[in-house]
Amino acid sequence: MARLDVTETFKGICFPGHLHTQESLRYATEFKFQDTDTLIVTYPKSGTTWMQEIVTLISCKGDPAKSQMQPNWTRAPWIEQYYCSDVLKAAQGPRLLSTHLPYKLLAPALQRSKAKVIYVARNPKDVIVSYYHFHKMANFLKDPGTFTEFLSTFQEGTVYYGSWFDHVKEWTSNARNIDNFLYITYEEMWEDLRSSLEKVSRFLQCPLMEDELSSAQKSCSFSTMKENSMVNYTLVPQEIMDHSKGKFMRKGQIGDWVNTFSTEQSRNFDISYASKMADSVLTFVWETKKSCIDSESLPVYNS
Template sequence: MYRLDVTETFAGLSLPGHLHTQASLNFASTFQFCSSDVLLVTYPKSGTTWMQEILTLIYSKGDPQPAKNIPNWTRNPWLEHTYFSKILRETEGPRLLTTHLPYRVLSASLRKAKPKVIHLTRNPKDVAVSFYHFCRMAKFFPDPGTFDEFLLNFLDGAVHYGSWFEHTRGWLSCKEELDVFYITYEELHQDLEGSVERLSAFLDCPLQPGQMASIQKHCSFASMRNNTMVNGTLVPHEIMDPSKSQFMRKGIVGDWKNHFSPLQIEMFNKKYQQEMGDCCPCFMD
């Protein structure tokens, strides 16, 4: 029923069969976007849940009720997941959609309709740490082994969802073709209010001061961690084991410094320079 041991291969990517089938992935790759759609794009463990909450609260004008009463995967459904076509029929516009797929899979459909795209990225060292702990608790991923082993696979792109470097380069490459809002997890941490202001302007969804205050309150890590609609507690323990790790673990910047050895830092920075060049230089730190 859960397909926890199934891996789907699609467009050169390995993906958890618990969440994806060939039918759902083909549906996603040929999906007919509308110009009014809003597509959130992330590599796993880059702040996706946080941005889903922010988008929900922007469009609700700070009203927390949708965030408190509707699971986030229903409010911001995943384009490639098995349930998407059903959820989509129940969604009224503007449609808030989410994906982990690379640009090369969605490029043709996106260029036709040109919906608004939000690309959220995060320091890949922190991504690797967060992804490792998530793979430990989510039973639909292969056993990640030790952190040392997982990091080598992460750098090689030999993890589910593929290479962070390829994913990020692909989405950065489409800035001239699509209406894309680029933002980092670190920017959200540094200035949530300013980030939300820029987002609301991009979305043509202006906010009043009281609405902004509500968004900041309900999109704090503490608030989200206590919200059953977003904190992972709705998922059965047979699928995600909270004894191994928490779905919302720390929500901080720079946790990689507690995991990386000096040799791993050197190895990671060398790989980053090879793959990204001068792209996102802030992530070299």
């Protein structure tokens, strides 16, 4: 299934046709969640791959064998992508799932289960830069044009998967409507990976011994993941993802946006952000290592 130039529009949101069909998107909105499922929810380029690796390693008690032998898209398939149902037919044990879908599309299905939901957010300036570079190498995504053009499209919410602002606000503001919900940020994981591993393991009720925690931390470090072909997408054919134009796992840093945004672009985005996020309690780390994230305002909800 190539469909590299196809765009699917579903419920007013655009998706890359290479991975999505009308049938696969309907399948996701009607998904039969099981109480033992763990669902990783992210807007694109917000730490999906990282959390997939973290949950895999926690469930394997720090043993890296599975993450070194099985591609992450089969370990934690996106429920809205066309291959998901086939992957899950062969799945055994508790399922690890992923999605980029907005809350409004999954709410009905989730409210019928006690599946665990992990929502990972990232500061939007870094999301924009990462997403822009991904568009330049992924042949199934639209040509992003100049960074100025892409920035404008992103702020309008007309990029693939829709508005970042709507996505993060809808999921986090509806946290109490989900029986088991964990909010964590990319910046938290970057600044203190060990504590983040402990936080996720507590949520999953899968405690790790000290040696298991150390093994997991080593295996899900950015440097290790960057060299792992099961994670870095080098297994994807060149005609689909042109690795000569960039790396899927590029820098993974906080604040790399300063190397792309102009002063004026940053100032204008700040104004737009302040307006669109005025009704949100979320705060993000933009440049510094010192965390200012009010994650306690979005606690873990366990039934």
